[in-house]
Amino acid sequence: MPYIVVIFFFLFGLCAGSFLNVLICRLPLGESAAAGRSKCVSCGRTIAKYDLVPVLSYFILRGRCRSCGARISPRYPFVEILTGLLFALLAIFRKDIFSAALFSLFAAALVAVAFIDFRHRIVPNGIVVFMLIIGAALTVFGKDMPRSERIIGLFCASVPLFVLSLIVPGSMGMGDVKLMAAGGLILGWKIVLFSFITGSVIAAAAGLFVAGKSRDGLRASIPFAPFLSAAMIFGLFFGEAATDWYLRLLLR
Ligand SMILES: [Zn+2]
Incomplete structure (x- = not known):
């Protein structure tokens, strides 16, 4: 697959990873993934849009909440980078874009299952x-x-x-x-x-x-x-x- 497609898959994977972090937190609690923006688990303040950039925000904030300074779990950037890499590798490994896209979504679902079952056994x-x-x-x-x-x-x-x-x-x-x-x-x-x-x-x-x-x-x-x-x-x-x-x- 051309490089530009691989890069696109990587960036899309980073965003998918960001969404997976929301799923990993909310699904086991029975909350909707679409119910409003994420809040800091420590102070409850809604996280600003400019602090929701995958990976980058974590490092700019040095892994701490902007308002209360509580540590943010390194799981967030880890899941984002992992998902980004999986998407990019699938774009390289798979011959057609259709199967690369579907297998990427499958890989993302597996990442969510692994983290949710590890923590909550479901x-x-x-x-x-x-x-x-x-x-x-x-x-x-x-x-x-x-x-x-x-x-x-x-x-x-x-x-x-x-x-x-x-x-x-x-x-x-x-x-x-x-x-x-x-x-x-x-x-x-x-x-x-x-x-x-x-x-x-x-x-x-x-x-x-x-x-x-x-x-x-x-x-x-x-x-x-x-x-x-x-x-x-x-x-x-x-x-x-x-x-x-x-x-x-x-x-x-
Ligand atoms: Zn906070």
Whole structure:
């Protein structure tokens, strides 16, 4: 893709990241993302328009609120830069602008899910529906894989997770099941299985590590969706290469 498009994707990603910060704060509280401008969590003062520029405002204000001086979480510029980079990289990696745009929106949704589930242990239904709409558009108009691969993807990771949640009650949230269904529709069965296995292995390792440190032992649980989300973002870039390599290894 031409440089100008990549730069446009980067700038659009910075703004999308700024919007994700609002979602991450408001969705778990049941507030509307459109309900007025953001307020300082410390002093409650509405944040001025000129202090809402992604990344730049944080550094100009040196990470503090303009009116009360309370520290602003470094999560804000981090999410903005991360989303900007993901958008730019997808513009570079993807061959057509249509799939680059839809995969960028998917990556943004995954960033929101990762942060919200990490803090609140929920995967908001609104984000799942948003992903399903992206998946439906890719299934109908996408030319990167046969339609059947996306339809199989809808079930191939979500159904095993759902069965596991029935066998071991409390092991798995329905949020994780829905996340893997929507992710599978977007990524297709090969990449979603790759992401699912990668995410589960890393989550299991992290779970054992936390269990070893915590007084609750193995009962100490960790949120699963951030691992699944990170693995699906990884899969967006490297899933195809990794699954091709693996399938060739198997068939040799
Ligand atoms: Zn303040």
